[in-house]
Amino acid sequence: MSSPTIVWFRDDLRLADNPALRAAIDRGEPVIALFVLDEESPGIRPHGGAARWWLHHSLASLSERLQEKGATLVLRRGPAGRVVREIAEESGAGAVVWNRRYGGPERKIDAELKTALRADDVEVTSFAGSLLHEPWTVTTGSGTHYSVFTPFWRACLALPAPRSPLPEPQRIDGVSATPSSDDLDDWGLLPTRPDWAAGLRETWEPGEPAARRRLRAFLDEDLPAYDRTRDEPAAGATSLLSPRLRWGELSPFTVWAESVDTEGAGGFLSEIGWREFAWHTLFHFPDLATKNLRREFDAFPWPRLKPSHLEAWQRGDTGVRLVDAGMRELWRTGFMHNRVRMVTASFLIKNLLIDWRRGEEWFWDTLVDADGASNPFNWQWVAGSGADAAPYFRIFNPELQAKKFDPQGLYVTQWTGDALAQEPIVDLGETRKAALAAYDVVKRTP
Ligand code: FAD
Numbered sequence: 001m002s003s004p005t006i007v008w009f010r011d012d013l014r015l016a017d018n019p020a021l022r023a024a025i026d027r028g029e030p031v032i033a034l035f036v037l038d039e040e041s042p043g044i045r046p047h048g049g050a051a052r053w054w055l056h057h058s059l060a061s062l063s064e065r066l067q068e069k070g071a072t073l074v075l076r077r078g079p080a081g082r083v084v085r086e087i088a089e090e091s092g093a094g095a096v097v098w099n100r101r102y103g104g105p106e107r108k109i110d111a112e113l114k115t116a117l118r119a120d121d122v123e124v125t126s127f128a129g130s131l132l133h134e135p136w137t138v139t140t141g142s143g144t145h146y147s148v149f150t151p152f153w154r155a156c157l158a159l160p161a162p163r164s165p166l167p168e169p170q171r172i173d174g175v176s177a178t179p180s181s182d183d184l185d186d187w188g189l190l191p192t193r194p195d196w197a198a199g200l201r202e203t204w205e206p207g208e209p210a211a212r213r214r215l216r217a218f219l220d221e222d223l224p225a226y227d228r229t230r231d232e233p234a235a236g237a238t239s240l241l242s243p244r245l246r247w248g249e250l251s252p253f254t255v256w257a258e259s260v261d262t263e264g265a266g267g268f269l270s271e272i273g274w275r276e277f278a279w280h281t282l283f284h285f286p287d288l289a290t291k292n293l294r295r296e297f298d299a300f301p302w303p304r305l306k307p308s309h310l311e312a313w314q315r316g317d318t319g320v321r322l323v324d325a326g327m328r329e330l331w332r333t334g335f336m337h338n339r340v341r342m343v344t345a346s347f348l349i350k351n352l353l354i355d356w357r358r359g360e361e362w363f364w365d366t367l368v369d370a371d372g373a374s375n376p377f378n379w380q381w382v383a384g385s386g387a388d389a390a391p392y393f394r395i396f397n398p399e400l401q402a403k404k405f406d407p408q409g410l411y412v413t414q415w416t417g418d419a420l421a422q423e424p425i426v427d428l429g430e431t432r433k434a435a436l437a438a439y440d441v442v443k444r445t446p
Contacts (some may be wrong), residue, residue: 003094004175005028008084009073010106012099012248013058014208015065019127021098021172024062030175032091033066033073035059038080039185043105045289045372048365050334051199054206056189058247063184069421071174075182087179095123097210099129099248102279103372105287113294131276132162135283145284148389150279153273165254177429199332204243204368211249213316214240219259227267233326233337234410239268241336242369245275253275278377281387289376291361297385299445301438302355309352312425313344314362316416319424322402323347325415326396334368334416340404345382346396351431353438356383384439394441395432 005024026044063073146152152303208393219241229237326340348359360379380386
């Protein structure tokens, strides 16, 4: 009798360079491909709206591709620890394999499940599939983790080069009696009333084949000018790979292997390095989305929240054109250019004096690439409470940023039209002073 191998897909919705899937096939027994929608386990943060949209389409694509190769994707909903064990028992599985996750609650689920399955005599193996370097392998001379990016990335570059990506499997032998599966449509991941996803549909094609095409196009067309134009939001010069990496439709090993030998790829690869740094930071600080990394920031005197200011920011109605353009791009497409993310975040925190956590939550709900590391990590970086080498309190001036990075106003016109801007809801100079005064309290905190 066969003892199938369960491949538990999580943030790795791909067939190529998927070490867990490869190991399952190599085991020589039929394969059960499983995805669990877990919104119940303690500490698991439910996906935001835009992420749910992406997940739906990416799962539909994965399911189709698995079918072509000979296997069926089983969808189940519930606390992952319980669901995976149930399927293992139902199917008489001999082994369960997965690629590792690095968030605190996720690691806890996986560790407990590993112990429980082994007690049931089921083999369990986990693999490195989502990061170029495992967080525990990049340490300072004294064995601690890095808190500043530049030495972190230098240390990564000094390690043995990332492994070569694994090819896509030719065939995957599924089980003859597939465990029952939920219907993807019943999960209600797509918005219906109202259906706000038109802009997402116009902008994106989720799934592994489209991700690979996007990587190819970026390498051929945009990478050579990346360093020069990456900061200009109107240039369309960046890779747009973030949602693809977020959902694991592409592995960082594939991105690395395909770009490393291109002249001038260093700047682009160091951005992949920031992604690594964010995840390593989350590994060491599981509370990254809720607690200041620099604890002296707990003393920051946030004034009472003005809901009308938060709403104006969310809607792109602040009267500051670059901020409004960014927030409207985000609402329409589920994405915002990195430079504009920094400007909109700085405006919320340092001109509206609204706690970075409120902004992080909005991005979590609206970004198709929202992930548990990069989003809070970058919010904290902008707030000044996070991992940053800069010894001063950085406040972006949105007007100067617009002059410098969108000098012809192409980006702001694209997203806010030609209308004469309304007056800004706050005075940039006054609020800047207030933010600096608030920061003084942090500086005085021992
Ligand atoms: P490229 O410039 O082509 O970069 C290539 C890849 O490097 C990206 O796809 C991404 O995976 C990685 N990367 C680049 N910059 C960063 C960075 N600063 N931190 C981490 N990874 C980076 N990125 C996310 O993937 N998810 C988030 O939830 C997220 N939230 C953010 C919130 C704020 C306030 C800010 C300022 C930045 C955030 N970023 C986040 C980082 C960055 O803005 C996006 O990764 C980038 O804009 C994606 O566009 P791209 O793929 O074209 O990037």
